[in-house]
Amino acid sequence: MHILVLQHATVEHPGVFRGFLTEDGHTWDAVELDRGEALPALDGYDALWVMGGPMDVWQEDAHPWLKDEKAFIRNAVEEKGLPFLGLCLGHQLLAEALGGAVGPSDIPEIGVMEVQLTEAGATGVLFDGLPERFETLQWHSAEVKQMPAGAQCLATSPACAVQAMKWGTRAVSMQFHVELEGDTVRNWADIPEYAGALEKAKGKGAVDRFDAECAARMQSFNDMAERLYMNWLQMTATAR
Secondary structure (H helix, E strand, C coil), X not given: XXXXXXXXXXXXXCCCHHHHHHHCCCEEEEEEHHHCCCCCCCCCCCEXXXXXXXXXXXXXXXXXXXXXXXXXXXHHHHHCCCCEEEECHHHHHHHHHCCCEEEEEEEEEEEEEEEEEXXXXXXXXXXXXXXXXXXXXXXXXXXXXXXXXXXXXEEEECCEEEEEEEECCCEEEECCXXXXXXXXXXXXXXXXXXXXXXXXXXXCCHHHHHHHHHHHCHHHHHHHHHHHHHHHHHHHHHHC
């Protein structure tokens, strides 16, 4: 596959997925929207991945490219039927692009936290082989408030009802992060919005503690990412 990846911060890339893609012979192009790079034609791409970012989906005045990105996602998923994977902001953008609603979280989730699969998630392909409850990295202060028509909720948590979502047969997204690598927390903590949210939620010295929490679980996180990656490939192949 040749995958188009939309990024909103240089350090929010596909992370550990990059190694999986290389091992399997897949290729990918990154477009850095926050740096003014243009959205390309979709011809020649087999899938669309949309990563996280420190901006919110409603901040179109501050980030005018968000409006075009939502239209681009809608065209790719709804009209062209491209396989889609969205993480964090990418999850929220998919929801808005297809007619759902996103808003500030009542309770921001920042830290290593547990999510639970719904019945649809536990019996579907994407989370096959994962336990009904598992720990993830959360770093968000906005959430999907209303899913688009026809979407299924695949995972949930007490503070965030829509932790994972499926639309149609080939579009899936997750509010939580699975792409972690050893330097992810420290790289993301260099982004002012993330650093501020982390310190507000966890207090001073939060970066070191958060980094240690993730390091202790890194093998488990990476194993989960690999399983989700393989499941996503299987899901998209089956739907073709």
